[in-house]
Amino acid sequence: MASETPVRPLDGCKVLDLTAIVLGPLATLCLADLGAEVVKVEPPEGDSIRNGGSLKQPGMGSIYLALNRNKKSLAIDLKRPEAKAVIARLAAWADVVVHNMLPAAARRLGVDYESLAAVNPRLVYCAASGFAEGSPRAGEPAVDDVIQAASGIAALFAGPDSEPRYVPTLVADKVSGLLVCQAVLAALLAREKTGRGQAIYLSMFEAMAGFTLLEHLGGASFLPPQGPPGYGRLTTPYRRPMRTRDGYLSITPYTKRHWQQFFAAAGRPELGDDPRVTDAKRRNEEIGDLYAVLSGLLVERTTDEWMALSRRVGIPASPVHRLEDLVASGPLRDQGCLVPLAHPTLGDTLTVGPLVRLEGMAAADLRPAPALGQDSGAVLRQLGFSERQIGEWRSDGLVVEPAAPAPAS
CATH class of the missing domain: 3.40.50.10540 (Crotonobetainyl-coa:carnitine coa-transferase; domain 1)
Structure with missing residues (x-):
């Protein structure tokens, strides 16, 4: 046919x-x-x-x-x-x-x-x-x-x-x-x-x-407002690509399981029991503190090592690509x-x-x-x-x- x-x-x-x-x-x-x-x-x-x-x-x-x-x-x-x-x-x-x-x-x-x-x-x-x-x-x-x-x-x-x-x-x-x-x-x-x-x-x-307010309406979503607008996870100064031993990495543990798996794989399992990890409300409100801890750990290994760990435990992560990297990208x-x-x-x-x-x-x-x-x-x-x-x-x-x-x- x-x-x-x-x-x-x-x-x-x-x-x-x-x-x-x-x-x-x-x-x-x-x-x-x-x-x-x-x-x-x-x-x-x-x-x-x-x-x-x-x-x-x-x-x-x-x-x-x-x-x-x-x-x-x-x-x-x-x-x-x-x-x-x-x-x-x-x-x-x-x-x-x-x-x-x-x-x-x-x-x-x-x-x-x-x-x-x-x-x-x-x-x-x-x-x-x-x-x-x-x-x-x-x-x-x-x-x-x-x-x-x-x-x-x-x-x-x-x-x-x-x-x-x-x-x-x-x-x-x-x-x-x-x-x-x-x-x-x-x-x-x-x-x-x-x-x-x-x-x-x-x-x-x-x-x-x-487009901006979809996630940043925050406390202003409720009448009367329950707090200021803004989404703390996105506005914390620690939300940025973080330095590794040899470069930079974007990594986003998001759920309790993500954080616990990451800390266990990083050799610091006790951090997974921190209330800022186990309590969803505190995790949301104190995410900047968790990112600060994460930043301190990432400098201990290379970008490739952290990428391998992230893939193994299913945590979203990527190296930081330059425009030149994108233009040369085979994929x-x-x-x-x-x-x-x-x-x-x-x-x-x-x-x-x-x-x-x-x-x-x-x-x-x-x-x-x-x-x-x-x-x-x-x-x-x-x-x-x-x-x-x-x-x-x-x-x-x-x-x-x-x-x-x-x-x-």
């Missing part, structure tokens, strides 16, 4: 991608990896993230490459009135619209929900911004750093000097982007049941404040997390593979991120515009297409 052609979950779904930087492009990347046809609309100068990270060619920076594979690029100046005809046809074509511009900017460009739903009532429309409309900070611009500060993350990440610090990854952008993808998928499923599209508005601040490549991808002008590249891999998805489906305007002509022809019209728009700068690319050297 002939094998069936693999079908990806979003094959046939069409996405109008009006996003920029990281949050929105991550959301539409996830949709593209799941099989959606994604048309990324960029201004003539391109998404500002195009030059972010490491550069081998202008406009093709490493962050842009990571977030925009499997997409088409239509470069058009949406500020010009002639672009409205293109937007109308894109809205009629699309199943999904995603953007992360300020609401006022979306209204000025005519890409607000009311304008696009008038063309296509079945649209699933998702708009992400820093702060919710109607809130005290509505309309203010926001980036990852600002949301880390506003949502309490920077304060939680304070160092020994109590100075707030940012987590050195774009955690607010990425969590919010994944929530946008989740919302779009749920709205597409709802549309299958109701036949109607809908508008979804995501606030980065609310998303990250809620990450074997599992499809890091994927080699040939690019027509950059040559061989390495990319992070799909974050979720479902049946029907394969590395062979991955296409490298497009040059600015690489697909402008093809998309406009697909929308029914004539060669003459496209040529006029190209000549007067409304639409941008790249010159013939130089081959990779």
